[in-house]
Amino acid sequence: MALGDAILACLTERPMTGYELAKTFDSSIGFFWKADHQQIYRELSKLRDRGFIQGREVVQTGKPNKLIYTLTPEGRTALRHWAARPSTPPSIKDDLLIRLHALDSVDIEPIRTDLMDRLEHHRDRHENYERILKKRFPDGTASGVLDLGNLLLLQLGARHERMVADFCEEALQALSAMSGKDKGNGTVVSLGDGKRGERQS
Amino acid sequence: MALGDAILACLTERPMTGYELAKTFDSSIGFFWKADHQQIYRELSKLRDRGFIQGREVVQTGKPNKLIYTLTPEGRTALRHWAARPSTPPSIKDDLLIRLHALDSVDIEPIRTDLMDRLEHHRDRHENYERILKKRFPDGTASGVLDLGNLLLLQLGARHERMVADFCEEALQALSAMSGKDKGNGTVVSLGDGKRGERQS
DNA sequence: GCCTCATATGCACATTGACGCATATGCGCC
């Protein structure tokens, strides 16, 4: 239950409501781990049932009552035990890569536009990381252990996005060079190798 | 159903049995997309039901009969239509990052050994990619569209692994420097900030 | 003789994730 542990990790910073957690998973931690509010509320119920977190209800008028969740000592222990276990190296699981793997059986034009969209997307994220880095760590060093973790996180994110952006750029160049070599025209072509008879619809 | 499309992409190369696909997902494509044989057999049944692939049974003695799957024209069309849709940028989802995010609430020693294991793991994979690249693309260029896709795939994989390996190395250095600054000794310490009373078990 | 490995396929169950929908209300905009 990695999402559960991610929530516990977030709650080490400060107590939060499900709503705040959902916002957190839409920015900072969410750059690495996506989760919508439904998933978070479901996970919070489970964590509460297991005694890892405690909800304190805050009565509000006009809005539904808040439930501010705090880590219990059991929750802290659970997080520490989880963190002591070796991590599992994830696989990349980017479906763009599947498209590239079957590059000769698909249309290149959509791939090209996809690569351009992705280039923009990863560049935006890269700039975002760099901006936060400059703001939070102007001299590039961390003062404490908590800061160190976040600095490392941001650095990894920045590097990752830059690498993927560079990749998209080079892939686009290679694709242009290749289609120029193969076909010599700019029309939308099915890059089949001629052995099969179907055309794109 | 991204796994289904990954299988279709694999079958564009050549017809395969579920067993062979499982082995493929344990090497080439499997570097990017993990799937065990149960997942693959289940997905194959679905693809067959939808008419995207066709199974030809090969009777064997001593072993269970083979089912060699071939892409149907419908399957090719489905793959091409899927590939024409924009890809969804995945999030990193590495639980090592969650550990780093809560670095001040967990024990650093396990994190350190984890980072060392991961460093070795990513270095191995990087070497593996570089080896395949040298063997398949000695001059660093692709001859056709199919080759281009695989070249790009391998290049991305190599870069990714090198980046993560470098990150692990630098994280280890930063962690050493930090623990030296904070504590001045080399014993196993809980990096709590002193506000909480619990120690590691 | 027994154990493990390679070949080859598959079911059942549990967890995780994605997506839509529901509820309740104050605030500002047009």
Place this chain on the structure above:
DNA sequence: GGCGCATATGCGTCAATGTGCATATGAGGC
């Protein structure tokens, strides 16, 4: 007055994924 937005929580369903177990047998090692 109606519309969307922010706040705040949650149910229900289905697809995707992960884990364990089951079957069948020849080949080779201890």
